[in-house]
Structure formats: C-alpha cells, structure tokens
Amino acid sequence: MNELVVHTSTHSYNIYIDEQIRYQISKFIANDYSSIFIISDDQVAPLYLDDIMTGIETERIFHTVIPSGEASKNIDQYYRLQTIAMEKKLDRRSLIIALGGGVVGDLAGFVAATFMRGIDYIQVPTTILAHDSSVGGKVAINHELGKNMIGNFYPPKAVIYDVNTLKTLPDHEIRSGYAELIKEAFIANAEFLQQLLPLTLATISNDQLKDHLFQGVKIKADIVEKDEKELNIRKFLNFGHTLAHALEAELGYGKITHGEAVAIGMLFALKISEHKYNKSLYYDQLLNWLQGNNYPLSLFHTGIDQLINAMKLDKKAQYQQIQMVLLSSIGKPVVVNLTDDELHSYLQSFKKELSAP
Template identity: 55%
Template sequence: METISIQTSTNNYEVSIGNRLRFNVNQFIQSDYSSVFVITDSNVADLYLQDVVSALEPEYTVHYTIVPAGESSKSIQVYYDIMTEAIQSGLDRQGLIIALGGGMIGDLAGFVASTYMRGVDYIQMPTTVLAHDSSVGGKVAINHTEGKNLIGNFYPPQAVIYDIETLHTIPLKELRSGYAEIVKHSLIHSSPFWKEIQEVDVTKRVNDHELMQHLMKGISVKAAIVEQDEKESNVRQFLNFGHTLGHALEAELGYGEITHGEAVAIGMLYAFRVSEHVYDTSLPYDALLNWLKKNQYPTALPPLQVSKLISRMKKDKKTKNHRIQMVLLKSIGSPTVEAVDDRDLTQILEIFMRELVEK
C-alpha cells in the first residue's frame, strides 16, 4: 500500500492506494461515528457495495443509497432525494458519509456531506481512474443545466481509500477517460512525466504496478498544487487545463454523451492551439493528438455552433468581467492563466474544429 498526505487549512488527510482495501475500510476510519451512510451508483453497487457494507457492519450501523449511474445523477433533484433518504435513515451530525464510486459519486456525495446539517464528515472511495483527480482536493459539486459544477463547495474528505482492484472492472471507455486527467497532470508538470505517459496504451490495459505509479504521480502533482492554493484563487486553476472547452462540450452535447475525460482531452488540444497563438510558442500538439488516436479517444466532434460553445465557456467559474480566463502552457510544465479575447477564441476554435475533422 502507498500513501500520500494532503494538508489543508481545515484538516489533513491521507490518500491510501493499494489492493483489496475495501475489505479493510474500518482501518481507515479515525473517529467514532454514530452511523455510516454509503452513497454509490447502480454500476458500482452490484460489484462492491456489499464488500464495503460487510466490512463496516460489525462496528457501525450502515445505510446506503444507490443512484443511477451517469453524469445526469449530479443534479439538484438527485441531491434532494439523497438528503431526504439521509434524514429518514437517522443520519446525524456525528455520522459519516462514504462516497463509493467514480467522479460523479465523489462530487455528488461530497456536496451532500458539505451541506447535510451544515456539514458532516465523509470519505472518498474512488473506483475509477478518473476519480484519482476528483477525489483529492475537496472540490465537490452538482451540475446546473447552464454548466458543469456550478453549484458546489470546497470541502475536503477525512480520507481517500483507493482500492485499485476495483479498477479491473471499469470499461475501456472509463479507463481512457481517467487517463486524460493523468495526461493533464503530466502536461502541467515537468516533461519526464509526459514522456512516460506517451508510452501508455490503455487499449492493451495497464498492469497494476504501472497504474499505481501513474496514479501516485498524478495525485502528487495535484496535492502539491492544492496545498499551495486550496480554494482556487491562484495556482489551483492550473488543474483546469483543458477544462474550459471540455466543460462546454459536456454541457452542449448533454451530460453523459461524452465522458469527462474525453471532453478534457479535446479541451487540452484546443488549449495547445490557444497557447501557441498567445505565446507564439510550439507545443507537442501532434504528439498529443497521435496519443489520443492510438488510445481510441473520440477526436472528431459532431456539428456544433462555435458561438454556443463560446457562450458556455463564458460561464466557466474562472471567467472574470465577462472575459474567458484560460489555463494555457508557455511550455510543458509551465502553466499560466490568461484572459483571451472572444474574437481570438472564436477564430481559433473554428479553425481547430475543422482541423480535427481533416486529421
């Protein structure tokens, strides 16, 4: 088992990564809680819910709720329904919530925890590669029809328990989605990490040792940034590289039509093109595009109105004074945040979308 310690202004917690940790979840619970309320989704429940409940029940009264799998469950209605179930289960302020699932469950359950009775403790138990990013750092949220994660909070967990054995059952599409965030971490970090990731072929699956090393490096990159800037007033914005267009694509296409990682992958390519325009630099656009194609990421987009995407991008949380703030790269490992004119973004996006189709 490997551990990474995360320090925040409100609490310090550990990310534990290893095999079969779900069978020993009690070992990672530090406080004496009155009860435990597990939030999971319909895919994960069939695979791992009973393992976790059985591990907890000798010591705790356990209740759980199962929401439909998919990004559409990160909604105000599902949030409200979970609140109702938690109240009816008798969960009190001394209770613990466990988020068992991927990034959607982590965001949703974390937001429930942050607002239930003005805040109760929660633990993240991620079951996807993508969730290596979302389970660390305390950003929790639900979606609004106008944009992704627009209703949310900063609320760190008490622990992150990452049983990599649960990654064996995720489909290739989800593995690919998660590796997009690992790619993001490699691009905003030093170049050796990016060179290492270029050798990965997720279509042939990744062995546990290699996967654990990539997860550890990705989490370490995020941890170092989060500890400097917990509430995204400065360098934490770098973690949104690729997300400005990525979130706009998710919202415009409809949540669930494209995975978060697939959208971010396209967003990173676009951020490369904007970076090259703003800083008159050359970035490994073709290398990233070729890696995405090798790993079977969807790169061609259906017909979309550029004006609508720009409008979506202007609703991004980084937008200031109605100007889009994008995370760009001066070079690999040198991220920055820059305000970019709508006209430039529109022109670059029009060319970029044509370019994707042609390539």
C-alpha cells in the same frame, strides 16, 4: 501501499493507494461514528458494495444507489439523498462514504458538506478519473446551464483507493481517467509526460497504474495544499477544462465522458499555446496519442457561438471574458484572457483540423 498526506485549512487527510483495501475500510476510519451512509451508483454497487460493507464494523449502516452518469449530479438527486439522510436519522456524528467515480464523489461530498451544515465523508474512488476529483475537496452538482456551478470546497476525511476496482472499467472510462493524468503531467512534470505519451492504454499493468495514479495524485495534492480555494495556482488544474465543460453542457451531460472532453480541451489549449508562444508544446504528439488510444476527437455538430457562450459560464470567466489555462512551456501553465473574436478564430480552425480526414 502508497500513501500521501494532504494538508488543508481545516484538517489533514490521508490518501491510500493499494490492492484489496476495500475489504478493510474500518482500518482507515479514525472516528467512532454514530452511523454510516454509503452512496454508490447502479454500476458500482453490484460489484463492490458488499465488499465495503463487510469491512465496516458498525450496526447502523445504510446505503443507497443513484443512476450512473453525469446526469445524476443534479438538484433532484441531491435533495433525495438529503431526504434519506434525515429519514435514517443521521446526525452530526455520522459519516458518508462515496463509493464510485467522480459523479458519486462530487454528489455525495456535496451532500456531506451541507447536511446539518457539514458532516464527515470518505472517498472510495472506483475509476481512474476519480484520482483527480476525489482529492482536493471540490464537491458540487451541475446546473443545466453549467457544470459544477453549485458546490463548495469541503475536504474528505480520507481517500481509499483500491486499484483492483479499476479492472472492471470500460475502455471509455480508462480513456477518461488517463486524460486527467496527462493533464497533470503537462502542467507540472515533463518526465511524467514522457512516461505517458508512449503508452497504449490497453496494455497497462497494475503496477504501472499504481505508479501513474500516485504521481497524478501527488501533483494534485501539492497544488491543492498551496492553493486550497483556487485563488491562484489551483486554476492550473483546469488546463483543458474550459472547452471541456462547455462541450459537456452543450452536448448534454453523459454524452461524452468528462476526461474525453478534457482531452479535446487540452488539445485546443495546446493549439492556442503553440500559436501564442511560438514553440512546439507536444500538440502533434498528444493528437497522435489520443488518436492511437481511440479518443472521440470530433467536436460533433456543436456551433462555435454556442460553445463560446457556454465557456462564458465557466467559473474562471470574469467580467464576461473567458480565461483559459495555457502553457508557456511544458510544466509552466499560465492563465490568459481571450476575446470572443480570438476564440472564434481558434475554434473555427481547430474544428476544421479535427474533422479533416
């Protein structure tokens, strides 16, 4: 079993990565909880909810299911889950288990962070993408004007990652998760990047997957420990996310996976980085890798002005000026302010490049 410890200002928590550990959840629950509330989605629950429940030794266990997809990270689902928690008489000694991908983790974590001013929760990720979102304590719901605009920093009590649950992932979810792994390699580990760029996603073994997840989680955990509330270096984890979040908001949540949007955003950030720092930063290599693994790279028909306006709603924007994470070198991210005119020029060129035959 791969195991990491993440230290936060409130408590430390363990991340466990192994096979078949979803059947042994009680082993990883440190406290004696009055009740347990499992939140999952309609894709994951039929596959793994029973497995989780058989491994929990308590009588007061409840569960509910949300529709899968980014569109469920909304105020209505949040309110519904709070209502269920009250109806089931959860108290401050209750535990919430988030069983699913990043959407379930973000939503269930925000419910936990705000129910009775905060109760414990555990992340049980079932997607590759959730290796990123389940670590670090960011929990949130979306607003129609911006992604993750309503949220908190609220670390889980544990992250229990059973890689066997990843065998049922569709191709677009594998692409989504590996985009975040590539992101972590770009900002922190050139050697890891060299391992990932030759890969064909369809041929990855379980052992490779466990190793890649461990390396990605370690990068994320190291950064989060140094900057829990995103005041400094944690911003680097947003490499590729400024354009990605704008694309998601403009296209409508769920039209493209988060990681697929991040892939486009990283490519855009690399294009700007290569221009600003006058050096090769693997733009061509990443483009070839994304094309070879069937990432949807079209910017669709989203207008450039609309994208810029959406980027201004990004949480990193300050005084209506857009901040982007760029790379001065592989493994050396920087945060740069960009004007509207600069962005317009870069986006116009980038859009033309991606739409070229």
